[in-house]
Amino acid sequence: PINKNLWTPSFVMITSSSAYGMLALCYFLVDFTKVWANNPFRAAGKNPLFLYVGSSVLYHFFPFNWATENEHGPLMLQAIVGTLCWILVGVYLDCKKKYYKL
DSSP, X not given: OOSOOXXXXXXXXXXXXXXXXXXXXXXXXXXXXXXXXXXXXXXXXXXXXXXXXXXXXXXXSTTTOOOOOSSHHHHHHHHHHHHHHXXXXXXXXXXXXXXXXX
16 A cells, blocks of 8 residues: 555553653643753743744754755754744843734
8 A cells, every 4th residue: 555554542642642651741840850940942832923933034044954865864853943043043032021912
C-alpha cells in the first residue's frame, strides 16, 4: 500500500507515554524545584503578533533561513536557529519594554 497506517497500539502508547513523561518532567522542573522560570518564552509571549509577522515577512533572509539540502539534520538545525533568533528578538523587545498590540 502507498500509505501505511502508523497508528498501531504500540506506536500510540510509546508516543503518548513519552509526551506525558516530558510534560511531567517540565512540570516538576518548573513548578516544584523552580529550576527554570521560562523567562525567554514569557518574554516572547508578550509580543506574539510582532514575532509572527516578523517571522512571516523575514522568512527568506539569512539568520532565519538559508539554503540547505533537503535532509532532516540541516532542516532541524535551521528550525532551531530560527526559533532561537526570534526568542532573542522577543527578549530584546521585552528588555526595552517595547510591546506591540492591536
